[in-house]
Amino acid sequence: MDTKALRQKILDLAIRGKLVPQDPNDEPASVLLERIRAEKQQMVKDGKLKAKDIKNDTVIFKGDDNLHYEQFQDGTVKCIEDEIPFELPDGWAWARLGVICPYGENKAVSADLIDETAWILDLEDIEKETGVIKKYTTKSERNSVSNKYSFCKGQLLYSKLRPYLNKVVIATKDGYCTTEILPLTFYGNIYSPYMQLFIMSPTFLTYVNMISYGVKMPRLGTNDGKNAIIAIPPINEQKRIRDKFDIVAPLFDKIQNNLNNLNNEVTAIKSKILDLAIRGKLVPQDPNDEPASVLLERIREEKEELIKQGKIKRDKMESVIFKGDDNSYYEKIGDSVACIDAELPFEIPDNWCWARLNCISINYDSYRKPINSYDRKNRVLGKSKDELYPYYGATGQIGFIDDFLFNGEYILLGEDAAPFLDKKAQKAYMIKGKSWVNNHAHILQSLVFPEYLTNCLNSIDYFDYVYGTTRLKLTQENMNRILVPVPSIEEQCKIAQAINNLFVLIESIKASLS
Structure with a gap:
């Protein structure tokens, strides 16, 4: 059994709305996205955002011809059916990543302003493809001197470097990370644990692997990251999806452990067979054989x-x-x-x-x-x-x-x-x-x-x-x-x-x- 493939299949089902049933009483994602647009416009008025920060925001909708279109700020509309990876359930909606979060707009902090006891997260600390943080290291332990991005507990941390390694985690506490990791905050209370599933899914991986630049050290560019299309379920369903996944995910580890144990047992049995063979104990001796x-x-x-x-x-x-x-x-x-x-x-x-x-x-x-x-x-x-x-x-x-x-x-x-x-x-x-x-x-x-x-x-x-x-x-x-x-x-x-x-x-x- 390929547990990696199984995990990817579960992720794929999750982001297609096939892991948990839809609830017709949930507020549609289109209402959530409309509220996000209003929230961002208010932030511009309050001086928390600049007009340029929302000038590229778009609305993705389905036309009467059942095709998907994107409406831009100047009122123009473009058919984007060839960008849509799959059909969504009722109540879901598509949105660009740059519309639902300020992707790539992090400000670096100088290392000399970071406390020696602060948590410093590096790429090597994240286990690939599992969303697991392998170890926690302080600034003094890491002897870090380069600029970092600050992040808060609950933020989604996404590695833009070698994205095929699928290193995506949720911050368990406040800290600082290498600038190759992007801390992401989502508007409208979009659920970060759900977004982790989507960004680790085969759909998102296929997209980033296709457009990453660089041969030895490929990266996902900022504009390409902002343009990624994300499937948005209703808020309540986002939480149900994540809850269901968290129930299923530990089974992957159990399956993998069982497979590892099985492989170890098979290896031990084969080793024992070889040992018996070279000692003359695997097949009976025939006295008629030539010495x-x-x-x-x-x-x-x-x-x-x-x-x-x-x-x-x-x-x-x-x-x-x-x-x-x-x-x-x-x-x-x-x-x-x-x-x-x-x-x-x-x-x-x-x-x-x-x-x-x-x-x-x-x-x-x-x-x-x-x-x-x-x-x-x-x-x-x-x-x-x-x-x-x-x-x-x-x-x-x-x-x-x-x-x-x-x-x-x-x-x-x-x-x-x-x-x-x-x-x-x-x-x-x-x-x-x-x-x-x-x-x-x-x-x-x-x-x-x-x-x-x-x-x-x-x-x-x-x-x-x-x-x-x-x-x-x-x-x-x-x-x-x-x-x-x-x-x-x-x-x-x-x-x-x-x-x-x-x-x-x-x-x-x-x-x-x-």
């Missing part, structure tokens, strides 16, 4: 042949791990033999063997050929859409000279340590066909069943293999030392198939529950 020792001997012969053909280089750290008469495990590298019992993480079945990763795979890290930015870009763009290669790497960007093209079946294992410190994170990925690979990924060709080795690399504990001072990494040398439990090739295939079947079953159960 793993025979498989490893054949792999050594295959690698020796590749060395003779000049296709790979000899690995001086190639080893053979065997079980001695004393039931301990030993590793032979060249003429040197050492007991490695202390390194082994768990017991394996009798017909399995331990092997270092470099003994059951070929590392292609040193076989990469750099591609310059120009060639990389043109080789990609020169392909049709269906022929574009998938991209695997840390940067995810086209044009870097540390990208390499591989064609075949490989296992990628990242070098950056973050995923390795999370036992449940995926570390290894299989790729097939032509792929761009960034140099932050180790590239391995498996000499055992690839799906089995990938599952192994996603389940083992990397604690003893990841090192570094400024940044933890899985170096090539340490990666080669990784110990892998190796069953017969027949059992590897059975294990891989069993894991796949169980994962598919788990995902189907998860989908049915969510």
Whole structure:
């Protein structure tokens, strides 16, 4: 279940008058807007507003032809049917945002005039898409020196910077905010909590995303903000809508928490399945299978042949791990033999063997050929859409000279340590066909069943293999030392198939529950 989409759907129903029933006894929104116009004209007479402040006010109405029109101060009328996003219920009305509030007309306050204990609200303090204030910080804590807008408890605070983040909150107390946030006060007692719902709705988001200016840091311009069309319900219905939404909204958090718990449970189950698999406890052993020792001997012969053909280089750290008469495990590298019992993480079945990763795979890290930015870009763009290669790497960007093209079946294992410190994170990925690979990924060709080795690399504990001072990494040398439990090739295939079947079953159960 997509709780974000569900929230947006509820917001959409709210601003279309479909969340609560209409009450024919409510005062129509048209009367409310007429009262606002009278209020603003009186404010001009009282000197609280200037004539220029209301010269652009308009009235939106529905004509006898069932189309929407806008009347301007000079009496001219224009059809605006193409601006109307949806039909309103009876008793509702459309109005420009600049008509119902002095949008963007805030005065900045110098930082040296703000008390050190005053609340300073910044964009980072607001949770996107939820209307929640994550934290409260004082001026002294923030060490703020820039000008701010002042706001009062109950005002609507709208972030005009990167409006797609949907950061819109109601002030819980008086304070000051960055000038990227606009405090909004509405005429005629229009209910700010309802306006929060409208401004966070898909309708308003679609409008602002279409007209925001700026590439890296898009903003909603003041005039564009004033011109936004707002659906105005009767005052009493505004409150009923908000009350209903506040009843429904906590359910989103409960649903999301349940989904998070479900995802955590699924991840834990998958991790347990992988752990059982590499210990030989997922599928039954078959005494008729070829012993793993025979498989490893054949792999050594295959690698020796590749060395003779000049296709790979000899690995001086190639080893053979065997079980001695004393039931301990030993590793032979060249003429040197050492007991490695202390390194082994768990017991394996009798017909399995331990092997270092470099003994059951070929590392292609040193076989990469750099591609310059120009060639990389043109080789990609020169392909049709269906022929574009998938991209695997840390940067995810086209044009870097540390990208390499591989064609075949490989296992990628990242070098950056973050995923390795999370036992449940995926570390290894299989790729097939032509792929761009960034140099932050180790590239391995498996000499055992690839799906089995990938599952192994996603389940083992990397604690003893990841090192570094400024940044933890899985170096090539340490990666080669990784110990892998190796069953017969027949059992590897059975294990891989069993894991796949169980994962598919788990995902189907998860989908049915969510």
